[in-house]
Amino acid sequence: MTRRVAILGSTGSIGVNTLDVIRAHPDRFNVAALTAGKQIDRLVEQCIEFQPAIAVVSEADDAKRLEALLRQKNIATQVMHGPSSLVAAVTDSDCDTVMAAIVGAAGLVPALAAAKAGKRVLLANKEALVMSGNLFMHAISAGGGELLPIDSEHNAIFQCLPNNFTKESSPQNAYLGVEELWLTASGGPFRNTPLEQLSNITPEQACAHPNWVMGRKISVDSATMMNKGLEVIEAFWLFGLPLEKIKVLIHPQSVVHSMVRYRDGSVLAQMGQPDMRTPIAYGLAWPERIAAGVPSLSLTQLANLSFSEPDLSRFPCLSLAFAAAKTGGTAPTVLNAANEIAVAAFLDEGLPYLQIPVVVEKTLNAIAIEGADSLDTILHVDAQARKVTRELIQAL
Template sequence: MERITVLGATGSIGVSTLDVLARHPERYQVYALTASTSWQQLAEQVRAHRPRFAVLSDATAAQALREALADADCDTEVLAGEQALVDVAAAGEVDTVMAAIVGAAGLLPTFAAVESGKKVLLANKEVLVMAGGLFMAEARRSGAQILPIDSEHNAIFQCLPLQKALAAGCELAELGVRKILLTASGGPFRSTPVAELAGVTPVQACAHPNWDMGQKISVDSATMMNKGLELIEACWLFNCTPDDIEVLIHPQSVIHSMVEYVDGSVLAQLGNPDMRTPIAHALGWPERVASGVPALDMVAAARLDFSAPDYERFPCLLLAEQAASMGLTAPAVLNAANEVAVAAFLQGDLAFTDIAEVNKRVLLAAQLTEPVDLDVVQLADAKARQHARRLIDAGLV
């Protein structure tokens, strides 16, 4: 039995993960489930999966969960706080950790899983954007296997030769790879007139045409900051630079990304837009396990379109490319500013187009340093958040 901790169990990725796990009770056992405040949903999940631990980062919510489970026929222990998240990620009994907390909040628990040499299924892209060098170095030291859950990165992983998967750290060129083609749907505003973007609402921004996801990543998909974060994520996961990656708009989200080789071959991974496929791939790897995703109907899909991204429409994509080239703490700064700006947009305190403006101002003003450890990264993150909040609160954008 493989024992699994699901960090962010109540989110979109967490729910899909539990769906796949429930299809293979002979293979996987849930060790811990975690969330921030959603104790009612976590209570349902605890009743269904009977983990050893349930963790809420919020202490009041944890108390409510304890009371809700008092009459339940299970001996799940309820814990609270960030240290408990770290503990269930690093526990000796755990084989595999699904890292599916959204944003910088996942930094310490996800790092703890890597540090303790787990098989880490990585959905929480923000932590690689913040501290990719530290994560990859720590994985090499501890022997942790990081398997990408982000559909594009999972597709690239599947299209790369096995030796790349087994010996992370070798150069793409040594494997005959010419470039990575990172596909993007273009989100809900791919063809909205640019002049109308300033007035779009959170509801419109979260209505992704192909994927059903959490609010933060949905807004990131609408600004294409998501693709920018994914570009940085890919550089770390596949040991390459932004020059090795071409972003390609593919509105149908049937191809999840591609790898082009020097002989002219282009390998693609296709599938329905359902995160249970990459989750099942990473859970089972190197074997294959059923995911519950219906077979792709190629006749119904009928056509696949491609175009180049438009930087005027999607300035956040350009900013992420710039942050990737700037290196140092620039990606951590950009990520922090973006988390604050997206939260403000979702609360109705910031116009959609001002997300990019906040991000740009914070990135360009930041004093960048070498991210030698997590403290440096967290300091850069905190300062960038302060700056972004100042700009938004003072109405400076």
């Protein structure tokens, strides 16, 4: 069967890697829809190569330019723009598989639409699940589709869990003996930087991840370890284990992508190169395995593999995420929104690196937490938290 794939965020790091895997398997996949934010030139090239039914950009002017360029090349792709067209890319393109790889809260509504429509959802956009975990998981069940995690840690855990493991806590799960999930973290570029030097960190230093090549927002999140905090919340929703059974381990080599500890003393780990094409290929072809273009792992060339507990005083964002996860309701939505605004201000407006956790914590303290029961509530709280964070940053 040929899968028809829509890629939300095709111009980003995950989007480009997804197209790389698809390019290598023209017999298995074709591209139904591509969406971008602002990188129009890159989207033009992608549309010329893959000729999707639908292409979406954020702005009307960019859509006009894209359409003109595609018509010159006799490409009939329907060009649309704006947030509601991201949903149309999923619902109107005849796709059966959706790669959700828009960064941040902007990806929530189209990812939810894919879940409701019963697609195979390949979830890279962890922020969607952090904001709306309960709603999202219900949408997947109600839609009757599949949810496959693309984040390398969650993909690793998915691979290490028994096939018949279900996310609901059921007697069957107890019988399967899963005790704990261990999420590994590289510790980012500042794992060993003296604490007094952290006040002068620049965006370029924060985005220079030692092992992974990623978009700028997730690179900063990896440096602060907010990324791991978001991943703990993501794992909680994906796999249904209590929070206290989800542990974080610093593993600087990024070879073991995560592990599952079983009752009988076994620990199953998934290992591989730090290359997102492995989890992407796994999700696209599941339950089969296909070539991903990733060099094989040579264990004999590795000097060592080390593991340690994270130092929470160095990574206050991780503590904030643990606390928000424990509080539940809209606390993770507030955490995520405040972090997005703070990271953008660090990248583009000179907010000092060490202020990121400070403004996130102040925003969490300023907003009353409620139940995250509806999309309206979640979007309202998200907007409120963004406003509060912006005001806090302006007041600095």
